[in-house]
Amino acid sequence: MPVTIKDVARESGVNISTVSRALNNGYGVNAQTRELVVSVARRLNYRPNSVARGLVTGRSHSVGLIVSDIRNPFFADVARGAADAARSENCDLVLCNSDLDAARQMGYMQSLLEKRVDGILMNSVSALRPEEQKQLAECGVPIVLLNRSESSRAFSTVAADNEGGGALAAQHLLDLGHRNIAHITGPSQHGNLSDRTRGFVQTLMKAPVPVVPQVLHGAFDFEGARTLTHQLLDRHPKTTAIFAANDVMAFGVVRAALDRGLKIPGDLSLIGFDNIEFSSIIQPPLTTIHQPKYEMGHAAVEILLRIAGDKNKRAPESRILGVELMERDSCRRIL
Amino acid sequence: MPVTIKDVARESGVNISTVSRALNNGYGVNAQTRELVVSVARRLNYRPNSVARGLVTGRSHSVGLIVSDIRNPFFADVARGAADAARSENCDLVLCNSDLDAARQMGYMQSLLEKRVDGILMNSVSALRPEEQKQLAECGVPIVLLNRSESSRAFSTVAADNEGGGALAAQHLLDLGHRNIAHITGPSQHGNLSDRTRGFVQTLMKAPVPVVPQVLHGAFDFEGARTLTHQLLDRHPKTTAIFAANDVMAFGVVRAALDRGLKIPGDLSLIGFDNIEFSSIIQPPLTTIHQPKYEMGHAAVEILLRIAGDKNKRAPESRILGVELMERDSCRRIL
DNA sequence: CATCGCCTAGCAAACGTTTCCGATTATGCA
């Protein structure tokens, strides 16, 4: 029902191929006819059917984004960066939420591949069986992951310097004079988290007077951190500083401290990871490791589209973005 | 380069039309040949090209979502609901961030229409000129808005009961014995906000002993609320309760209270709107009006696809979802 | 003046499906 290129052609008395050329590059068509065609197209309110175009060009001008949950503010930031990068190359972003469920991930993958997206950005493939990972790696469209997956060098990767961030946190606590230090984090299989842990622990152990921190693993969320903190403080009441694996877990620590009538930073210093918006709003404003979330999404899509634009398949590309210590009010110096 | 329906047809020794039928409804094709085709398709790892399919069926199996910013947790919730609803009808969601900028909104619209999406969900058209709104209303694909736009009965609409929510907040404060009440909100043009304000103010004025609240308009964000609160308390130090237009503004109020050494709820009762995740995490846990964000996104896409599936164009459909008072710890009874 | 080449624009194939229509074969019933 909508107006097609044929209508424009008929109305301007030229062939549809001329319309196509006039409206696209405009090369090889007389300036006057070009103007005519353009004016007719505008008058008829012609909108080229990008589906038909995609069929012949083989490009869909859209990229897929598979995250575990867009409600996670981290992924919302990434998504915004990705969407903006896509837009600047005239692409759209199709959003998929996997909840880290393997079946849903594969289902969305299937759907995106059927739509012939130009590339796919996903946060992780670690929920998938090796066989499925292999299948994805050979699916034909570029894939960029949001964590360094040591398992598969097959994928491109954009990640923050998680290890460096962990080191930063450790050094900050060390500098402040802390010696009774703990680290509260999520499942140890989680690649990004284990990197943070490694950077943190190694830095503490390499200190002039080495300290070995308590490391507790639990649910990677607010309540997980809250219960973990209670366990920690029951067993090691002398703890003076905690490094939480991300800001939301840090909020759980704050709550646990509140539960126990402990002051932050008075009784307990706390440092988070991510620098989500609410970390500056919460009381006390949270000292944390800033992760360039927006930039990660942006960079990932840039890489995606660069690879997609290359006819000769290129090797996967990896990029690590720097992190930064955001000093706010949740840490204090120990005498 | 990927395997097409022709490959499957050749490999199984049948016509492409038979392959198509076998793989789709399966009606009118012998059970044996159907099995054969299916097995061949699986063996070749055949993925139907949804672009080509879309060209002939006229359906793209994707819907557009235009929000101001996905990083706004409200929209993240809506987006998740929308994505889930879309998925359950085998559709994908393409995400666009407009920053409420008219040009970007129209640009994304254009792009979505060219992609022939089955429908578009957008948070508001109030940034657009009437002429542009008209153009959208007649663009041919169903559009659902996330606020009651009195201006245009042309669009379908899914919104929370903003007015009712405002009334709920007012009644709660009244019940608690408050009489010196203020309302801190964003720009008065914002439809949803003005609805909240109306419900709030009217309920207060209809009280047995009517109270007229202070209503302050400012920037619709954290800092806006913070400065507004300071202004308010400078001018009306006897204020005992504040209704913030949304939770983020409520957080601004919390910060301002902190700035002044005021306790919530000790010195000041506070009630928000939205019930975003952090409102239960912040200290004190925020009493707020719960808005069914996920359900709104879900319902909107349902309506979208229902209208899209109807050959005979239906009248726009509107739906208002109920809100709910979440009583937490930021309000106290006045003696 | 003839030839060459360039500019312009039309023709048609191609992209990968779905679907209508018709032909062939199988089935049921008398």
Next chain:
DNA sequence: TGCATAATCGGAAACGTTTGCTAGGCGATG
């Protein structure tokens, strides 16, 4: 056994573009 009817499948058009190829016209050059 014969005929009507149903089941099965192939052929081909169609969806709306892009793009390679071709032909005509015209200016320039020799």
